[in-house]
Amino acid sequence: MLTERQLLILQVIIDDFIESAQPVGSRAIAKKDSITYSSATIRNEMADLEELGYLEKTHSSSGRVPSEKGYRFYVDHLMSPFDLSKADITFIQDAFTYQMLEFERVVQQSARILSDLTNYTSIILGPEVYETKLKQLQIIPLSNYTAVAILVTNTGHVEHRSFTIPVVIQPVDLEKMVNILNEKLYGVAIIDLHRKLRTEILELLRKHTIEYDKAYQYLQAALFEEQSSKLYVGGKTNILMQPEFKDIDKVRALYSMIEEEVEIAHLLRNDTEDIKISIGHENEVSAMQNCSLITASYSLGDDQMGTIALLGPTRMEYSKVISLLNLLSNRMSQTFQSWYYSGPDGKQ
């Protein structure tokens, strides 16, 4: 068990290192206002903290640097809550008052806010489209041979895909089909669309169009190809600003990691209500092992929608990042909520 004094010293060291990115020496600590002991005492405590695994040295005569265990202890027990500046808060509020009526827009804006306010890289995992519901389906002919299919969900999300119209299908058939589909599929969750199309609608359609199979096949290709949830990344170049990434190879590794959308999406998904923090080697992926990843989730009512995250060096401003993620995930959830339950202005 750590003594009060050790707790204090550990906290001060980590705070200092997070700010300065330089190994912290005993003299520097002794000078702090909150510290009343001499550098020699500090040295003794530091030696103990090192032995306990909370601190490390970069070389035998260097100052101390927090270990991953140190950071873990810090975020669990030590760190003091961060008060966002008035400026930051109004910045966020402002961003959310002006015409935030589209999912994509909210998410992109949020990613941007996060990266701008932290100098880290923000990653936002979009919702599983599956959970939203079909509002309207439309097929708009572009030429005699091509058309664009448009799918609108209740969240205002629009998917579209152009396709060639098979010769055997007449425009009038197409129209009939769309009518039937809209009638039968309105309000159906996107995740169920596929199944429903294949079963219930099949018979119905057969009565009206001769070439159901072909039409079905095309429709499916047109609409259901990429419904995997999207990744929004903000401030990718912020990584370059961090002193721990002055070595270009690390940057390269991290970038190619971020481009692995599938893997990242998997890593991110945070199903809990809480904020989740992964420090250094707590991350499974090797390219991220000198990084920390902090994730929070946003939701619509009780439904988890997606995850917002910040990726930075292990020497991260945990406290600030957590405050920000909390504020922003709430703000996002609120916004989505307001689209459904609020007054005519869509404001709270």
Place this chain on the structure above:
Amino acid sequence: MLTERQLLILQVIIDDFIESAQPVGSRAIAKKDSITYSSATIRNEMADLEELGYLEKTHSSSGRVPSEKGYRFYVDHLMSPFDLSKADITFIQDAFTYQMLEFERVVQQSARILSDLTNYTSIILGPEVYETKLKQLQIIPLSNYTAVAILVTNTGHVEHRSFTIPVVIQPVDLEKMVNILNEKLYGVAIIDLHRKLRTEILELLRKHTIEYDKAYQYLQAALFEEQSSKLYVGGKTNILMQPEFKDIDKVRALYSMIEEEVEIAHLLRNDTEDIKISIGHENEVSAMQNCSLITASYSLGDDQMGTIALLGPTRMEYSKVISLLNLLSNRMSQTFQSWYYSGPDGKQ
């Protein structure tokens, strides 16, 4: 005027340097099969070529490096046409045979192809949406207070924007409005939409809806906000692979430059039929002055649509890049063409 031998030597030096990124020495040149002179002779010629400004030394006893004037001469007179490998060609053809029916898709795919095949960064400037024509306008209500407006162009491009419905406007008004708009605006170029809305349609609409002004204002906000042509960037991280960018500051400068979409768009626009090459300081922007930018344009029929470009170090594989850009811009133009004039399969 350069002698035959000088031309040969210059060519060999630049070819070598483009491949190796290392200053080229006289001995290395003398060893090449195509060179029958001794290193001493080469040295004399190199000294002359340096005096003429085509070569430079990095320091007084180093090998030679092409100057920007050298590169310029090389691309204008020296470089031999590059035969793309069978593999590369089939790779491109394959990419274009499978369901390329959306503008975005074609462009994104192309950007990817370019960056993958070259290890440079590709930038594609989308078409001015203005030049395309309105196919259909739709407003789909999402709730009592919100709706999504969708605009489809003849190129299969879909724009959409959610908005709040002003209280004063009834759903039935909305419907009427959309009908009128579709009737009157079908086939109108996007660039003319604005004007037309403001003039001709105004009176017509006034007869039918009470709150035209409000509706107009909302419609406009919903549909015409971001019609600037889009930028598609591929292989941004390829920059990190080039030895001339092992210095992180240069990378940072270049990245923040690329993010200036407006400026880049302006730089890129290539209104000629031909391929345009800007070497080093021929670029106005300082962050690009150790880069070369090669642009080509793609078109629909006789209408220039947009620009595709590759950005790399001045030591670029000009010859290969040019072949690739030629092939790809043609392939893109063809594809767009085929959407309009070809048979039911959309194939040539």
Place this chain on the structure above:
DNA sequence: GTTAGCACTCGATTCCCTTGAGTGCTAAAT
């Protein structure tokens, strides 16, 4: 005109020395 030969240049690498920030330990002070 071409080439061999040689002195010369200069970046890169290595080694050594110095500096200074920081430690650990011991002994004295509280």
Place this chain on the structure above:
DNA sequence: ATTTAGCACTCAAGGGAATCGAGTGCTAAC
């Protein structure tokens, strides 16, 4: 029993000096 002052020690970083070698320019011979 803590705390602190003092001192010897460690090691990274930075600054020459020495060495190496790739490459040049020039001269004289072919």
